[in-house]
Amino acid sequence: MGRVRVLAAATIVAGALVAGACGGDAAKDDGRLNVVATTVQITAMTKELGGDRVALRGLVPAGADAHEFEPTAKDLAAIEDARLILRHGIGLDDWLDGTLEAGASARVVTVTDGIDLLPPALAGGSGDMDPHVWQDPDRAKAMVRNIAAALAAADPQDAAAYDDAARAYEATLDAARADTQRIIDEIPADQRKMVTNHDAFGYFARAFGLEVAGAVIPGASTQAEPSAKDTAALLDVIREQGVRAIFAESTVDADLARPLARDAGVTIVDDLYGDSLGKPGSGAETIQGMWLANARKIAGALAGGG
Numbered sequence: 001m002g003r004v005r006v007l008a009a010a011t012i013v014a015g016a017l018v019a020g021a022c023g024g025d026a027a028k029d030d031g032r033l034n035v036v037a038t039t040v041q042i043t044a045m046t047k048e049l050g051g052d053r054v055a056l057r058g059l060v061p062a063g064a065d066a067h068e069f070e071p072t073a074k075d076l077a078a079i080e081d082a083r084l085i086l087r088h089g090i091g092l093d094d095w096l097d098g099t100l101e102a103g104a105s106a107r108v109v110t111v112t113d114g115i116d117l118l119p120p121a122l123a124g125g126s127g128d129m130d131p132h133v134w135q136d137p138d139r140a141k142a143m144v145r146n147i148a149a150a151l152a153a154a155d156p157q158d159a160a161a162y163d164d165a166a167r168a169y170e171a172t173l174d175a176a177r178a179d180t181q182r183i184i185d186e187i188p189a190d191q192r193k194m195v196t197n198h199d200a201f202g203y204f205a206r207a208f209g210l211e212v213a214g215a216v217i218p219g220a221s222t223q224a225e226p227s228a229k230d231t232a233a234l235l236d237v238i239r240e241q242g243v244r245a246i247f248a249e250s251t252v253d254a255d256l257a258r259p260l261a262r263d264a265g266v267t268i269v270d271d272l273y274g275d276s277l278g279k280p281g282s283g284a285e286t287i288q289g290m291w292l293a294n295a296r297k298i299a300g301a302l303a304g305g306g
């Protein structure tokens with residue numbers, strides 16, 4: 001992170017010089033704060049906080065895998081034009097580093113700074129921390145406060161408006177948290193166990209009283225390959241603990257999970273929102289909508305009779 005900040009600080013000066021020499025273009029002079037957000041979650045949060053004050057470009061679209069994202073030429077242009085870049089950190093948007101070295105002129109803020117991180121639910125001892133912090137309401141609200149502070153610092157005239165928006169948004173998230181908890185509480189206590197496709201739900205599980213019993217893909221990324229031994233061990237966990245469903249995600253291939261569910265004779269849910277949010281209009285395009293959509297799918301698979 002230190003290196004990125006240094007680069008960003010050095011290029012603020014260069015960017016100012018370029019802007020002075022070339023004159024602004026129309027898009028930059030409409031009075032709005034030009035912001036780039038790396039992940040779909042940060043984009044959703046910034047939209048709620050910034051409203052019309054912010055010209056926002058989100059880089060990772062809904063439905064894409066943040067772990068595997070590659071910025072397009074348009075993304076690189078947006079990064080160069082931005083006054084503020086909001087990034088996630090924790091290994092989820094390391095692909096941004098190369099683009100910053102190419103000459104970003106913006107202030108770069110890592111919106112998870114200061115948030116208490118946990119190892120992945122099924123930590124393999126790699127030392128990496130679980131990046132999926134937006135799945136926990138308290139940590140999501142900490143991201144919101146960090147984003148609001150970053151917007152206020154970049155656009156001090158509107159600081160009070162960002163602060164007001166943050167308070168209102170936190171209240172919305174609190175209400176959604178209570179609704180999400182009510183849905184999870186409908187699952188009989190001894191059935192609140194998930195096997196997930198990749199290990200994206202540790203914070204969600206801990207926040208709402210679920211247990212992550214296993215994951216098909218080892219580690220916190222979406223890319224590792226399980227060995228035959230890993231898979232056999234997971235099958236044992238599912239059988240011994242009476243886990244009722246395997247939960248895969250809208251963005252991560254369920255090709256490994258599907259045969260496992262078949263062998264174990266359990267349900268597979270293949271469209272949870274782990275790394276992504278829903279497409280616009282899905283109801284899960286917001287953080288709060290995503291928690292609720294996931295809770296309904298989880299309860300639907302775990303709370304069934306039998």
Ligand SMILES: [Zn+2]
Nearest residue numbers: 200220221275
């Ligand atoms: Zn992930």
